[in-house]
Amino acid sequence: LFEHIAQIVENHGTLVERHYGQGRMVKVIERLQIEADVQGGIILDTWGDERSVDRRLTDVKSYPFSFLVSSFLPAQRGPGISRTNSPAIGGGTNGRLSEDEGVDMKEVDGLLNETAMMLGRWSLYSRFLASKCRVSPPKGVLLQAISKISQDPDIDPDEPLVMPELLIKSALSRKISARLTTPFNIMTTFFFRRSVEKAFQLDESPDGLSLNLSKPIDGNPPFIISPVDDVMYIVNTVLQRSLSTSQRDVIASVIPTIGRVLGSDFVGMIQRKMRDESYPKPVIQGGFPPEDKILSFIILINSLDIANDYIARIVTSRISPADPSTSSLADLYPFAHDATFVKNSLESLNATFSSKTGELITDGLTVLFERVVKLRLRPVVRDVFRDVDYTLTAEELDDQARQNDEDEDADVQHDLVARRFEHAWDSIMKPIQRIMTPKCFTLLLDSTAKDLAKVLDKRVWGYAGKMSVHGASRMERDFSGIIGVVARGGRYGVRDLFARVSQVCMLVNMEEEEWEAINEVEEEGEEEMAWVLTEDERKRARALVR
Known part of the structure; x- marks a missing residue:
């Protein structure tokens, strides 16, 4: 029907305007649309009856979605009541018949495809007529009397189209809204929600x-x-x-x-x-x-x-x-x-x-x-940190190693804390990492690093007066090793979460001349270091070594 009307408009439009004047084809289109309203209405009514659209709409509107509804109810307990917690068990085993018996999803899917196709054809038809009836405000009383719509040859063809009044007010437009658009929306809602329900049943x-x-x-x-x-x-x-x-x-x-x-x-x-x-x-x-x-x-x-x-x-x-x-x-x-x-x-x-x-x-x-x-x-x-004593000097540490007959490599001894932490960290995080998506694991890692940073921050302040100069150096190496384990794998930004701990360790081991130079620069208002520690905390950090 739409193609036939479009062919008439396309083939006769130039001839009509040549003999009857610019814009006169719109009157022909209006007459054609009146006939399209009649024929289109008959087609839609016949199609609706053959496909039992009204009955389908009644079925989908009354569909109870029992599985979804029951899934959100508190689990019932008591004799004679058996309700599984897993949607995977589905409707067939929890005492009720499959609800698909009431509504055939394949039929609904088929109806939706047919409806979408007809709505698409209506859209193409509307677009075609809109391009033939590009409108401008009527000029003059005579033109208004002839027609409320006129073609405007000066309008840019790339301008957005405007739906012609003859289509907006047409009986076919109302019929399409009632017999196609509204049922399509209702059945699509059912189709999607039922698909979600079925997915969780399976x-x-x-x-x-x-x-x-x-x-x-x-x-x-x-x-x-x-x-x-x-x-x-x-x-x-x-x-x-x-x-x-x-x-x-x-x-x-x-x-x-x-x-x-x-x-x-x-x-x-x-x-x-x-x-x-x-x-x-x-x-x-x-x-x-x-x-x-x-x-x-x-x-x-x-x-x-x-x-x-x-x-x-x-x-x-x-x-x-x-x-x-x-x-x-x-x-x-x-x-x-x-x-x-x-x-x-x-x-x-x-x-x-x-x-x-x-x-x-x-x-x-x-x-x-x-x-x-x-x-x-x-x-x-x-x-x-068990058995770790930061009060020992380098000589005392060597004496302790000899007394314990520890013949391990010195580097191994130095990295003892980092190696202990790495082993424990991997046993906790790697099993989760290989199961979890990378994005979620990164978020989990950030949360873990923030908490660990607080724990290390509390621990480092706890060493006040319990560190030798050599112990301070060992502490910085141990804490840096722990931070390195957490931040490895390309997630260097995690190190920023440990900025407080890192700055305390740096200040503890800083030479006096360097500390004085930093203070002088700050007094001159040319601070170069991005401190996360307050001025009082920086002074406390300098006093950690006994």
Whole structure:
């Protein structure tokens, strides 16, 4: 129907304007549109009846999403009630029939594809007529009497299109809104949310993982739960189909819906699993959390991180497609400001999802640090400094070594603290590092380094009056060795977190002439050193050596 009308307009437009004057083709288009309203309405009604669209809408509106709803309810306990904690078990084993019997997802998917295609055709038709009816304000009473719409040959063809009044007020436009756009939005909401629900019903976590470095791990990173890949595939599919309609009203409904479902259901389900199923708490008071809980918790943090990357890539690929054959937003949405609206909607989706997942990732890493890393790291700091006496002079240290018959290499003795720390640090952090995504591990490392810096800062001040000159030199070497272990692997910025400790060690070992020179420069207002220590702390540091 649309192609036939377009051919009439294209083939006869020049002839009509040549014989009847500029802008007269618009009157012909208005008459053609009246007939299109009638025929298009019949086609849409017939299609709706054949596809039972109204019945499908009733089904999807009444769909209960029982699995999602029950998953957010507190776990019920008591005789005769069996509710699994894992969505992987699905609907078939928790006492209810599959809800897919009520709504056929394949039929809904097929309806959505057909609807999207028709909306896309309507968009092309609207775009074509808009280009033929580029409007300008009517000039003169006579022209207003003839037609409220006139063609303007002076308008730049690159100017954004404006929807003609004859289409805005047409019966077919209202029919398309009621019979195509609204059902498409409703069924897309159902299709996406049901897909999220199904993904968690079929949830699978990677197995063959271990925190024991001597055991190899199965599979390849990233280690995430299966719903991440499933849901993000559906996000991409739903966005692609919705964008292909070139309808602003579709985007105004679908993109906020995707964001809402991702935030409430997808992120909500992962949050519930982190809280109720995988929270790393010890079985007995004062113990460490079980390994399987720690692994599950890390996998869920990974899942949020990877999902965040997925959404960012999907949105970027729509806003700035790398493939030249892919239509840009400006091509898909030529009407005034529509492309900007779509771009802003996509960016808002990405920003909102990133914010929500970012908060949960931060909370999860805080729990992992407090419940796992910190509990194991605090005893390590005490252990690596055992038997270390910074009051000894170089001669006393040599005498002690001879008395203990220590024939180890001097360098090995010198690096004893750093080697002890490295061994303990690797046993704590490396098992986590090989499971966790690099971005999340970097955040965890930052949190750990900040806490360790506070512990070392407290310890270094505790040596006041308990250090010889030689002991101060050993202390600087030991603390620098610990900082080097934490900061290795290209994460040099971590060293900045230990700036206070490093400056104390530097001041303790600074020659008196150098100290006086620094003070003179500061008195002249030409301070070169970026101090993180206050003036009083710098003086205290100089007095640490007895």
